[in-house]
Amino acid sequence: GAAAAAARGSNWTNGNDVSEEGLVESARLKSVGGMTAAAQGIVDDSAFEVRLMGGLSVLKDGRDPLYVMQATVNATTSLVMGWTLVALLLAWRDSSLEWWWLAGSFVLTFGVGLVISLELLLSHDAELLRKLSKFARALQVIIVAWLWGLLYWSFNGLHLYGAEPLLEVVVVWVTLFLVIDGWNRFKLGKIRWNGGNALSKLKGLTTVLTGTQLTEMQSNSKQILAGLRWMLDLATLSWLCVILLSGDSDYWSRPTLWLASLYALIFGSETWLRLRGKMPEVLV
Structure with missing residues (x-):
């Protein structure tokens, strides 16, 4: 019994060491x-x-x-x-x-x-x-x-x-x-934004809503805006593709291709993260 307990303790110690090494290595990578x-x-x-x-x-x-x-x-x-x-x-x-x-x-x-x-x-x-x-x-x-x-x-x-x-x-x-x-x-090194909420800098704000409610409303508004921007990117990308497919002028087709490629890059990257559930939440 004592030997088994010692073995379990040894295994736990080894596992803890491995975990600590992993955390240290992760911190180094970060x-x-x-x-x-x-x-x-x-x-x-x-x-x-x-x-x-x-x-x-x-x-x-x-x-x-x-x-x-x-x-x-x-x-x-x-x-x-x-x-x-x-x-x-x-x-x-x-x-x-x-x-x-x-x-x-x-x-x-x-x-x-x-x-x-x-x-x-x-x-x-x-x-x-x-x-x-x-x-x-x-x-x-x-x-x-x-x-x-x-x-x-x-x-x-x-x-x-x-x-x-x-x-x-x-x-x-x-x-x-x-x-x-x-x-x-x-x-x-010129101007650094400290990440603070602009609402917290307003003094004498009188409202029925509490600060927590204001924060929640602001976060939801940003999430909705992000969703609208994503849909607008899709609509713009689709429209640019239609112009590319139906356009006859080589002079205007090149700028259209450039814009379409940039929208495709932005839209594709955000969609890839959304599909995998790794899109970061909008922070206040």
Whole structure:
């Protein structure tokens, strides 16, 4: 009996140690911040990290819509990089392309694939993820420049075997996130919102409703507004698709494609979280 009790105590101690180690490792991953923390399901008020490589785990466990959008962009960018690499390989085979263009595409595509592979294989190593994040941020400008170059090249006769529309959409997406990155850098350290409720700063508010009731009404209003915005996104996306399918003018079709792609990205990311029940609740 004493031996069994000791064994149970030992098992409980070992299980507790494993649990504590898991909590410590989880805290380390959260401390990395950015997409690494977003992949753990963290939604906070920290500065948004623009990282246009990797981070695909956010699609599985993320709860922040903007990080899910970025992970979708990264996954689509990886697909476009692979697709255009094959197209350049075929062009080089037909002697219509110099070898160094193919080599450049291979190196960049390999770099993207390496980051994704290391994140998946060593997803619990906080220090490695921190280094990968720095590497990805350093390389992302080169990748965006390469995608812009491919898009310009495709306008001037480069045949990408059907990748042109998707490449154009990806260029719009990655450019949007680079603009977000530039705006964040401009704003960082200037003005910080402390997260307080604006109603709490109003003095002498006389009303029949209590503060709790006001809070509940405000939360419900925000939830309804979020639902209306989601439906309006769907209606706008559907209407833009109708315009694209029925439009005859090439001049107006490109801006329409850009707007439709952005609405599709926003709507798809929010819908993905809603279907999985991971859409964060609207906070007061």
